[in-house]
Amino acid sequence: xxxxxxxxxATRVVFFGIALAGASLLRPDxxxxxxxxxxxxxxxxxxYLDIARHGYVGHGVDPNQTxxxxxxxxLIRAVSFxxxxxxxxxxxxxxxxxxxxxxxxxxxxxxxxxxxAGRLAVLYLFTFPTAVFLxxxxxxxxxxxxxxAAFYYARRSRWTVAAxxxxxxxxxxxxxxxxxxxxxxxxxxxxxxxxxxxxRGALAMAVAIAPLIAYICYLAVVKHDPFxxxxxxARGWHRSFTxxxxxxxxxxxxxxxGRLAGxxxxxxxxxxxFGELAAALVGSASTIWALRRREWGYAAxxxxxxxxxxxxxxxxxxxxxxxxxxxxxxxLLSHWSEDxxxxxxxxxxxxxxxxxxxxxxxxxxxxxxx
Numbered sequence: 294x295x296x297x298x299x300x301x302x303a304t305r306v307v308f309f310g311i312a313l314a315g316a317s318l319l320r321p322d323x324x325x326x327x328x329x330x331x332x333x334x335x336x337x338x339x340x341y342l343d344i345a346r347h348g349y350v351g352h353g354v355d356p357n358q359t360x361x362x363x364x365x366x367x368l369i370r371a372v373s374f375x376x377x378x379x380x381x382x383x384x385x386x387x388x389x390x391x392x393x394x395x396x397x398x399x400x401x402x403x404x405x406x407x408x409x410a411g412r413l414a415v416l417y418l419f420t421f422p423t424a425v426f427l428x429x430x431x432x433x434x435x436x437x438x439x440x441x442a443a444f445y446y447a448r449r450s451r452w453t454v455a456a457x458x459x460x461x462x463x464x465x466x467x468x469x470x471x472x473x474x475x476x477x478x479x480x481x482x483x484x485x486x487x488x489x490x491x492x493r494g495a496l497a498m499a500v501a502i503a504p505l506i507a508y509i510c511y512l513a514v515v516k517h518d519p520f521x522x523x524x525x526x527a528r529g530w531h532r533s534f535t536x537x538x539x540x541x542x543x544x545x546x547x548x549x550x551g552r553l554a555g556x557x558x559x560x561x562x563x564x565x566x567f568g569e570l571a572a573a574l575v576g577s578a579s580t581i582w583a584l585r586r587r588e589w590g591y592a593a594x595x596x597x598x599x600x601x602x603x604x605x606x607x608x609x610x611x612x613x614x615x616x617x618x619x620x621x622x623x624x625l626l627s628h629w630s631e632d633x634x635x636x637x638x639x640x641x642x643x644x645x646x647x648x649x650x651x652x653x654x655x656x657x658x659x660x661x662x663x
Contacts, residue, residue: 296408297399297415301391304419308428311649312656319657330380332656337361338430342379345369350515357529359512359521364464364504365432383430390434391427394620395419397441402624404448410624410631417623417640422647423614423663425655433617436465440472441620443501444590447479452493456500464504467522468598468618473501475594482589530610537603544569544608553608561660568663569609572616576602579622591621614663 312332320326334342340358344366347354365386372382395415403411418437419427426433439461446455459476463469480494513519526532548566551558558566576599583592602615616622630636654662 294396294399296412297395298392300412300415300419301388301395304424305388305391305428308425308648308652311652315653315657319653327656327658330378330384332658333384333429334380335429335655335658336661338380338383341366341369341430341432342383345373345379345382355529357525359516360525360529362432362465362467362469362504362522363508363511364461365430365435368435369430380430384428387428387430387434390438391419394434394437394441397438397445398620398623401441401445401448402627404445406628407631410627412627413631413637414623414627417626417644418617418620420641420645420648421617421623422644423617423651424648425651425662426614426617428652429655432465433614436462436468436618437620439463439465440469440618443472443476444479444620447476447590450483452480452497453500456497459501460504463501464508466618468615469501469505471594471598471601473498474597475590475592476501478593479590526605531607532605532610534604535607537600540603540606540609541570541573547608565661565663566608569612572612573599573603573609575622576612576616576619579619579625582625583621586625588621588625591624595619595621611663 313329316326316332340355340361343355344358344361344363349359349363365383368386369379369382372385373379377385395418398414398418399411401411402414403409418424421427427437439458442458443455443462446452446458455476459469459472462472477494477498480497508522509519512521518524544566547553547558548563548570551563576595580592580595580599583589583595598615598619602612603609626640630640651662654660
């Protein structure tokens with residue numbers, strides 16, 4: 294456990310150092326150099342900060358912000374209530390949530406394996422190519438704190454605690470719905486007796502899904518549309534169900550031909566679209582890997598998530614960041630490499646440079662990074 298927390302602290306220090314060094318070396322002009330806090334308030338983080346300050350309704354509020362679930366903004370508002378800057382509050386929350394997620398990932402990965410598997414799983418997660426979103430004021434860390442804990446307690450058949458942990462994930466991101474699918478399959482895998490098992494499972498599911506029901510009721514009152522969080526995705530980010538073949542081929546055309554909706558795409562951003570395709574391949578392959586290992590709960594979670602992701606827009610969007618929430622990936626990698634040091638080094642040689650590049654791109658705001 295201490296080793297897992299040490300990895301979280303060490304990677305954070307390294308990535309903070311990289312961000313600060315990048316700001317000094319790549320932006321030597323002090324007038325254009327971002328402050329430490331401002332370099333983390335970018336892209337979707339601005340939505341969470343705005344919700345924390347102003348809520349979902351009111352004059353000047355972005356009507357599409359209902360796409361972002363409420364727990365993380367509520368936590369920012371609660372922490373900043375004592376006088377802490379909202380961005381700093383977000384960084385504190387993600388740091389605390391990362392420690393929780395790391396602890397449970399360590400325990401889950403080392404379940405019936407070795408402690409080395411737990412250490413490697415934590416290391417792979419916090420050096421993941423999009424690990425910057427475990428540092429910035431984004432929801433990934435809080436979601437993982439709930440999701441990994443839910444699966445850990447599910448494996449121990451402690452379903453009441455698992456449901457409470459899952460409720461945290463559900464209140465944080467729409468990904469929580471996919472998590473519930475995985476937990477339901479895990480529950481069925483454990484072979485509960487029909488009468489007692491169905492009742493117990495139904496009660497646990499009711500607890501876990503309660504935040505989503507509460508949010509739906511809230512939106513029905515303030516937006517007159519209980520599913521405004523779905524419609525907001527379509528309005529603001531053009532997310533709507535489409536053919537997976539169409540989404541993949543359209544993404545490939547953006548990368549290969551350098552055009553998006555008739556507009557030219559420069560060489561740098563084109564590689565971002567290649568990253569979308571690579572991430573979709575990794576997510577799909579990881580689902581198949583989980584199936585081959587008979588990890589039915591993991592496979593159900595990742596499979597439903599990947600299916601919806603691939604069919605959610607005219608092109609693939611933010612898939613590399615979404616992979617960060619698929620915690621079975623670092624677990625599977627840790628089991629594959631726990632007694633093979635060369636495999637572990639090879640994985641780190643691939644993921645860490647990309648994670649470093651991601652920190653620089655995000656913190657300096659030079660381009661969009663998933």
